[in-house]
Amino acid sequence: MIIFCLCFVSALKAQVPAVQIENSKGEKINTSTLVDNKTPFIISFWSTTCKPCLRELDAVNEHMPDWLDEVKFRMIAVSTDDSRSSSKAKALAEGRGWDDFTVLYDKNQDFMRAMNVNLIPQVFVFDAKGKMIYSHTGYTPGSELELLKVLKENK
Secondary structure (H helix, E strand, O other): OHHHHHHHHHHHHOEOOOOEEEEOOOOEEEHHHHOOOOOOEEEEEEOOOOHHHHHHHHHHHHHHHHHHHHOOOEEEEEEOOOOOOHHHHHHHHHHOOOOOEEEEEOOOOHHHHHOOOOOOOEEEEEOOOOEEEEEEEOOOOOOOHHHHHHHHHOO
16 A cells, blocks of 8 residues: 555656746736647756756757757746846747747746755656656756657657
8 A cells, every 4th residue: 555655646746837927918827727638748847047958958959940840849948037037038939939838837846846846957858748858957958859769769
């Protein structure tokens, strides 16, 4: 019985938690709605002051049209900038041409805490049902290719 409970708790932690954050229109959304049971997705936590975060998101953005030809997925970029700098984060996301991304704003870092993110960039890959299948922290050029590999292995 104890083993079952521990496995159950582990499985719960691997799901997308339900937290209220803002979308690019300033509307509150529940992060549990990111799971659509149709399409896998990547969640990347970033901030305006994190250069590796921006390099990784730009690299994914550059590859995204080709990747979408190979596997359907959604890219969700979650800004961890607080309410004082969220307007800067919105302008930065628009200016970098992340048009294929869903950009969300976690002004109070509630989603960040719920996902147990301590350092950024932190990237998670989820299957269509919302189960976490991959995670990494940090960025080195070329490591974004691992994301495509994981998506293709789990389609």
